[in-house]
Amino acid sequence: MSEEKRRPEDDGRDFANAAWSIPSYLLSGMVFYGGAGWLLDRWLDTSAFFPIGVVLGTVLAVYLVYRKHGR
């Protein structure tokens, strides 16, 4: 949607889009990086990467949401 064609209802659409995609992003971040950490833990026989991955994934997901919708 280009700038000159923006109508007032687009704001409502963007807001609903953002609101409904945030939980999905947070969950995806946790699952992907948590999963990667879990695999690393299994491979290296450690137990630190899983929690690090979950936190990293959440942080990245929050950053993604912020960059996409937070301006």
Next chain:
Amino acid sequence: MIALTLLADPDQFKAPTPDELFQLPPIIAGVDWFTKPVLLAILSSIIVLGFLWAAFSNPKIVPRGVQNVAEFGYMFVRDQVARPFLGKDADRFMGLLLSMFFVIWVWNMMGVVPVAQFPVASHIAFPIVLAVSVYVLKLYLGFKTQGVGGYFKNMMFPPGLPKFIYVLLAPIEFLSNMIIAPFTHAVRLFANMFAGHMLIAFFSMVGFWFLFEQLSPLGAPIGVLGVLMTIIMTGFELFIMFLQAFLFAMLAAMYIGNSLHPEH
């Protein structure tokens, strides 16, 4: 489980278990697939078809009776679900969104219809079929309007981010759009209906048990509370049933809209 049932005192209140509530036997012995939810799903389709047929088979310029009611539903879906997300494409998808909204609403309402008393969507297979249909449609429209490569590029690499960060964020976008979103689309409807049915069954069981099966001076107030809570929860469920039908259709419109107009 068996040991527990044997040990349990028959005079004691037992909360209904998911097994009792949701594992229903076939209606006709031998036809395993034909259970109560299947029957109710078929009935729901007939009800929605009949309702919309009665309303729109012979439409009048000045709507009266059934047509009036159905047009109210149509306007609601068009203005609250389709137009905000699809804009000028709204009319093309009204058939899908309207049927989806009505059929899910009737499915859910089956949970409070006497005798039926089973929300169809509390068996996850039903919402999964609808969610998968929307998912396939979303991919098809995305591939058609943006091309296969363009669809994944627009999805995984939204513009305006520093280059190196794409490596970290693209998997999140992919997982979110391709797996988590359709999954939660189906699970949201299923879980709401499942939990709602459990709650209503539990409270009506409390009322029935303490007022009819084992009436006692101490138990009676609990029974009255159970009946009251059943009434309150039924009212609340009526609201949730409508809300979940609306949300399911709304999210479908949102996914379709995002495939048709990628973000820039």
